[in-house]
Amino acid sequence: MSILPYSVQRVLFTVVEAIPPLASLVNRWAINRVVNRARPRPHPLSTERDYVWWGGLTDKRWSGRHLPPRPRENAPDPDVLADLFRRKDGTQRMCPKSTCLFPAFAQYLTDGFIRTESEDLVPEGVDPTHRLKRNTSNHEIDLCPLYGRTREQTLALRHRSDTAGEKGRLAWQMIDGEEYAPFLYENDKVKPQFDVLDPPLGLSKTTADQRAKLFAFGGDRANSVPQVAMLNTLFLREHNRLAGEIEAEHPDWDDDRVFETARNSVIVMFIKIVVEDYINHISPLPFNLRADPSVAWDAVWNKPNWITTEFSLLYRWHALIPDMLTWGGQSLPLASTFMNNAPLIKNGLLSAFADISATQAAELGPRNTADPLLHIEVASIEQDRDCALASFSDYCDYMSQRRPFNFEAISSDPEVAVMLRNSYAGPRDVDFHVGLFCEDRVPNSPLPNLVLKFVALDAFSQALTNPLLSRHVFKRSTFSGPGWRAINTTQTLRDVVDRNVDGGAGDMFIGMTRQEWRPE
Secondary structure, eight states: OTTSOHHHHHHHHHHHHTSHHHHHHHHHHHHHHHHTTSOOSOOSOBSSOSSOOHHHHHOTTBOBOSSOOOOOSSOOOHHHHGGGTBOGGGOOOEEEEEETHHHHHHHHHHHTTOOBOOGGGOOTTSOGGGGGGBBOOOSSOOOHHHHOSSHHHHHHHBOOOOSTTOTTOBOOEEETTEEEOOBSEETTEEOGGGTTSOOOTTGGGOOHHHHTTOBOOSSTTTTSSHHHHHHHHHHHHHHHHHHHHHHHHOTTSOHHHHHHHHHHHHHHHHHHHIIIIIIHHHOOSSSOOOOOTHHHHTOTTOOOOOOBHHHHHHTOOGGGSOSEEEETTEEEEGGGGTTOOHHHHHHOHHHHHHHHHHSEEEOOSTTOBOGGGHHHHHHHHHHHHHTTOOBHHHHHHHTTOOOOSSGGGTOSOHHHHHHHHHHOSSGGGSBHHHHHHHSOBOTTSSSBHHHHHHHHHHHHHHHTTOGGGSTTTOSHHHHHHHHHHHHHTOOSHHHHHHHSSTTOOTTOOOOSBOTTOOOO
16 A cells, blocks of 8 residues: 555545545554554553562552663763754754644643652652653553642642532633633632642742632642643533533432533543544555544454553654744743643633634654753653663564664765764664654654654553443443533544533644645
């Protein structure tokens, strides 16, 4: 098929998609082909020790490993390697395919389950020097930025009322006729009912005005930028909208049952969007993949989830963010949006989605990270070394991709290849994190090759194994009539936006793929 032009392949698969049994067969084949590139979980090792032991197979506070540790001597200084990420002549390359809704969704998605232990959440009495090997994840796509990662946090975020017309809701407030989460602060102090929530990351760099507009969210990263707060706000509205429909259909249900049923529905709806909107955006395939739970029911890779340290590193996509973002028709410097929900509140949810969807994302790859974000690239290389990850070449082999035989096989950019040659003894010595982002972008995808393969692998093997999608759980009674209908009528973020803004989205463009994009 690859010898045929993309446009011809797309026509052929349009015919396939029109025949449901054939489309299901192709979908199953494609997903299994992606996931079976690597061995299924459970992985033998975690980041705690370099040998197999019971704790390493059960203690999920430590991240999993795809490959055993490979400490290396005389590795290049991470600060020197920062030049591989620094922009050439300060010029930012733009992504031909993606809008800024794509990196916003990627950040929101991964902040929910790729949770390297932060300095604020190191358990008392635990050595903080190894926190980069640990995590605070529930290891599921569970929308914890919305619902919290613990039961206590979930309770704090709920409205909790058995009054008719209020059952099952998350706590909310109205601002200029729009629904948002309550504010976290009052008189520059965290409201007592929200003390149980994780403190927002980056709090030390905020002003009193910024803190006054931080929302009480389940995730410590959900207030980081307004485009992430925008997504959490959308799903808060969808939860409360569904809770209202479920209560109306089941007035005898109590607050807990209405809440949990709406939560079940929104989580599965979110997983559908992950596959059918997000993954289809990054995929270079000429057909659309579907979130069919039955693909996983008898698959050898259907095992309990455990986030790996490799997965936490390959999602460092800071280069995707442009230097300027549009909010309410006004162009704002990226730095001015950190921990700043004012643009979202001022312009409203529909305007936020429209502006982000109209803004072109930058290109992910070497020499395209803004100077203020280079320290994150250096920290990522240091985390790679701290976890003693195997080389980029080793991971290519693990993922059934040919090992690079020279530096030009990693990057077709002659200058990048020379920089790699000047830093490493050979192509097999290139750090995992460095090689990931020095590779060329895959045609018709916004991602480099090995990043794309890992993202697809973990997206399907983590999403389709969710307990709510299991054979005996994924049925109408788990979600109620309103929840089941919402799940089956949702494919994209735009579908959810349309249900949760006054008057609907109309003809407003909302999407991860640029309207101007054409297949390469």
